[in-house]
Amino acid sequence: MQFDDHADLDTSEVKDVRGSRIPGGRATVGGGLVGIIALIMGLLFGVGPEQLGLSSGDEEPAPAASSLSQVQQACRTGRDANAREDCRLVAVVNSTQDFWRQEFARRRGQYAPASTVFFGGRVNTACGAATAAVGPFYCPADRQVYLDLGFFDELRTKFGASGGPFAQAYVVAHEYGHHIQNQLGTLQRAQDGQQGADSNAVRVELQADCYAGVWAHNATRTPDESTGRPLITNLTDEDITDGLDAAAAVGDDRIQERLQGRVTPESWTHGSAEQRQQWFYQGYRTGDMARCNTFR
Numbered sequence: 001m002q003f004d005d006h007a008d009l010d011t012s013e014v015k016d017v018r019g020s021r022i023p024g025g026r027a028t029v030g031g032g033l034v035g036i037i038a039l040i041m042g043l044l045f046g047v048g049p050e051q052l053g054l055s056s057g058d059e060e061p062a063p064a065a066s067s068l069s070q071v072q073q074a075c076r077t078g079r080d081a082n083a084r085e086d087c088r089l090v091a092v093v094n095s096t097q098d099f100w101r102q103e104f105a106r107r108r109g110q111y112a113p114a115s116t117v118f119f120g121g122r123v124n125t126a127c128g129a130a131t132a133a134v135g136p137f138y139c140p141a142d143r144q145v146y147l148d149l150g151f152f153d154e155l156r157t158k159f160g161a162s163g164g165p166f167a168q169a170y171v172v173a174h175e176y177g178h179h180i181q182n183q184l185g186t187l188q189r190a191q192d193g194q195q196g197a198d199s200n201a202v203r204v205e206l207q208a209d210c211y212a213g214v215w216a217h218n219a220t221r222t223p224d225e226s227t228g229r230p231l232i233t234n235l236t237d238e239d240i241t242d243g244l245d246a247a248a249a250v251g252d253d254r255i256q257e258r259l260q261g262r263v264t265p266e267s268w269t270h271g272s273a274e275q276r277q278q279w280f281y282q283g284y285r286t287g288d289m290a291r292c293n294t295f296r
């Protein structure tokens, strides 16, 4: 994955609160909301709210935020994205949102942008307080994507994925897939409390994988707003393989095999390794979100 050295990065799409105390103070969480959110938050895990580290939040008050965050200081151009992991993630957020903004416009809709929050340790969200242990997630209540960058090491060490820059991009694009679903109203379908291989929860997750693939298909032909040229100049077959590999590594069957030594499809929440790969690839192959109907 290669970025245009001369493109400007838009750091306003990322809130970098790494290394700061949690902003926002107390979060209040309604019981119902937690249940709803748990499904969305458990990007990679099929676990309940307690295990997700959700609580009503009793953080110490945050001091005033510093004026410039790490990414604002370091991530200015595509050259920075080619050199630094956090800047690369900023660029992926930019590319993903550029694509969806243009895709919605093409369909005579309007895309509502969603920030990505880089955090470390704990963070308060409109979906409750979360720890890094939950993995990346999308909170529909505040319409933000939350990323602890340390997760990407775990993707390699704990989940056995090959990793690589595009594995990270896949994860980010999957979360933006949930944001698209939130705008289109499909995200709610995951809120029926069901799980299992045929559940709506799984279908929503697989659709987010498909949307990630749709972005990947279009990434190198989506003009960047600063230059009019694509921000991502090159995606190789190896990149796509890294994405497919990451999708498989977080499949419910793989995780269950590792954690409980057996596979129980009736408790799946995200789909099997094969399904996740299949749907990511379906989006990548077609580049068409209309081909992401996982509910059929």
Ligand SMILES: [Zn+2]
Residues within 6 Å of the ligand: 040, 042, 043, 044, 174, 178, 205, 208
């Ligand atoms: Zn998800």
